[in-house]
Amino acid sequence: AQSVTQPDIHITVSEGASLELRCNYSYGATPYLFWYVQSPGQGLQLLLKYFSGDTLVQGIKGFEAEFKRSQSSFNLRKPSVHWSDAAEYFCAVGAAGANNLFFGTGTRLTVIP
Amino acid sequence: ETGVTQSPTHLIKTRGQQVTLRCSSQSGHNTVSWYQQALGQGPQFIFQYYREEENGRGNFPPRFSGLQFPNYSSELNVNALELDDSALYLCASSGGFSKRNTEAFFGQGTRLTVV
Numbered sequence: 001a002q003s004v005t006q007p008d009i010h011i012t013v014s015e016g017a018s019l020e021l022r023c024n025y026s027y028g029a030t031p032y033l034f035w036y037v038q039s040p041g042q043g044l045q046l047l048l049k050y051f052s053g054d055t056l057v058q059g060i061k062g063f064e065a066e067f068k069r070s071q072s073s074f075n076l077r078k079p080s081v082h083w084s085d086a087a088e089y090f091c092a093v094g095a096a097g098a099n100n101l102f103f104g105t106g107t108r109l110t111v112i113p
Numbered sequence: 114e115t116g117v118t119q120s121p122t123h124l125i126k127t128r129g130q131q132v133t134l135r136c137s138s139q140s141g142h143n144t145v146s147w148y149q150q151a152l153g154q155g156p157q158f159i160f161q162y163y164r165e166e167e168n169g170r171g172n173f174p175p176r177f178s179g180l181q182f183p184n185y186s187s188e189l190n191v192n193a194l195e196l197d198d199s200a201l202y203l204c205a206s207s208g209g210f211s212k213r214n215t216e217a218f219f220g221q222g223t224r225l226t227v228v
Contacts, residue, residue: 004155036219043117043203043219044156090155100146100169101205101217103155 002027004091006104013081014112021076021107023091033074034092034101035065044090050074061085086111117206117220125226126194134189134223136204144168145187146217147179148203156203162187191225199227 005024013019025031032051036044048059055067065076074091088108094101118137126132138145144163148156158171162181176192185206191198201224205217 041224043221044205045219046216049216092155100158100161100171101148101156103148103157105153105155 002093002102004093004102004104006089006091006107008107009105010108010110012110012112015083016080019076019078019081019085019109021089021091021109023074023076023104024072025074025091025093025102026072027093027102029095031093032095033065033067034094035059035063035074035076036090036092036103037061038088038090038106040087047076047089081109081111083111083113085109117204117218119202119204119220119223121223122221123224123226125228128194128196128227130194131190131192132194132225134191134202134204134225136187136189136206136220138185138187138204138206139218142206142208142218143185144207145181145185146205146207147187147189148205149173149198150201150203150222151197152200159189194227196227199225201225 003026034049035047038044047063048057050057050067058064063078067074088106090106091104092101120135146161147159150156159173160170161168165181178190181187201222203222204220207217
């Protein structure tokens with residue numbers, strides 16, 4: 001069965017500190033992995049995606065994620081967090097076409113000055 | 114290039130009523146998926162339409178139905194509304210099934226409240 005686990009419901013970091021959001025997945029086929037960000041009352045914006053190849057992928061807004069097949073993980077990182085990064089972050093897994101994405105329950109990021 | 118637009122942005126309905134939500138897909142996209150996002154949860158897949166045909170469905174009852182039109186815009190219809198249907202409904206469009214078209218673009222959503 002397909003599933004995505006985001007073990008951290010809420011994370012608080014200081015502005016300028018580094019960030020890592022965890023994501024573990026279970027998927028029967030070759031996974032296509034995504035990270036989305038959602039600001040309050042808004043839709044989802046794609047940060048980055050992994051299909052194949054280099055396991056370290058770069059995204060927008062200075063985010064990167066590393067795919068580790070042995071650990072079934074796709075953790076999101078940012079070296080220095082900005083106050084504007086405060087939002088809800090969702091990890092998702094799917095197949096070609098992204099037509100049926102399985103989302104985690106999200107991690108809410110709070111950034112303190 | 115226009116983005117994905119959804120209407121209305123907010124809606125309040127009474128239990129037992131029917132509702133129709135609308136989505137205009139991004140220019141050039143022929144695939145539309147609908148998701149339900151309950152408060153504090155991640156989006157859950159409802160169904161997908163590809164070239165006007167339903168092409169996959171999640172674990173939602175038949176009172177959730179949809180349509181896709183020749184211009185690839187889409188509607189989500191929910192009959193016999195229940196209180197638990199209160200959620201943010203998200204529409205996503207993508208270019209189809211090839212690997213390069215895998216990115217799904219989401220609209221801002223419709224916030225449905227059932228009272």
